Amino acid sequence: MNAIPGDNQIPTCHRGLENLDEEHDYWIDEVDGDLPKDLQGTFFRNGPGRQRIGEMPYGHWFDGDGMICAFTFDSGRVHFKNRYVRTPKYLAETAQQAICYRGFGTQIPGGLRKNLLKMPANPANTSLIHHGGHLLALNEGGRPWAVDPGSLNTLGEFSYDGGLTPGQVFSAHGKIHNRTGDYINFGAGVSGFGLKGPKPCLNLYRINPKGSLFQKAQLPLDSFPFCHDFAMSDRYAIFFLGSIVFGNMLPVVLGTKTISDQVNFDPSIAMRILVLDLETFELVRSFETDPGAMIHFGNAFEAGDEVIVDGMFQDNFAANDTLKDVFNPDGRFGGGHYYRYFLNLKTGASRAEKVVDTESEFPTFNPSVAGVRHRYTYTACSIDNGADSFFNGIAKVDFDGSADTLALPQGYYGSEPVFAPSTQVGGEDHGYLLEVVYNGFDHVSELQIHRAENINDCVCRLRLRHHVPHQFHGLFSNTVFDRGSRSELEAI
């Protein structure tokens, strides 16, 4: 057991990153508490399910293969299922029990000859979206992978009927627009070639509620952006281009360095904020603020001349070194801090306020208030409880009140808390926070269900028969899907 240095009683978070190679399919029978009767639907999670092939670890947390988990709340019981996404990388590396593809921070063993001119693979491991009749596993390094929402079988790489060409990547953080039901997403791209080489841009995509990609646009940029997420209000898409930047990519192309090696935090670079009209995708106004970076955003909304944006601000990228060596017990998983930005579209003035002091990441909120003024945001947070630095708590931020926090016991590690609305009509926080927690003492995971109205009221704990490696993002759908099989990798 990995333990806190100097204290062999408290397990660290690092063992929670060991592989879950097995694929399970069972009703959860170890239930502590009362399962809420007003919770019906499916809670999906995505994240790297394995960090090693045989004895060979990947070179970065981001390179583990995508494994989808589904907790189905069905008539008073909860079913668990997990399945890996059958990407070419997963299939080849499983068959050969060796690293066969490059990644964001992983090289193929064998040196230059093996890596020259090889593109990083798409592990489909970051998030999910259910929209237009499709459940898609997403990673910003490639196109989506379609997964059957009931069986979790892989259906194939997804292109919106060719709307996404093979080189057009699609971010893990598209958003559904509340008023229209359209799904808006983006990807870093190339708009052409000039005397200085490729011309960087943001590709922008709009998909209607029937699942058709019907609008595309390109926003020219001065350099390739490190842009993982964006914010969306009712009328605007807001992109923060921060101080995390790509250096010289030639060694990456030549196979001597990884992309992760060439990503740097440059404190001399100010953060640029681009506000785009959501109808036309044209730039409305840009702002320049202090250096920093925003990895994940909460909600955004408009108030008079201002657009107000919530997000997690980072003033460094030191965590990237930890992510390259996830089993190192000394590695520290740093989070950001919750900030609110006020952007005046009329005057061009901007200001930022720190919302809470607690180190936080993965902001979530009730999706019914997406794009309009909201009251509550929930975050995964790191609280000093004597154990190591991974997420070990939940914060509920009340903009008409204050922040409430929940700290897990030492040796328990949390994840992104996803809001699941009650099936009964109620206020903005009438529902539950679904939180997968890793119990380092027993090396098992459990799903904790907290009342969103009072996050310290854990109404139910559902203990799994195994651990779930720490994952990135999830979503709650109010649909109970048919778990019958549908053939894998069928043409779509």
Ligand SMILES: [Fe+2]
């Ligand atoms: Fe993310």
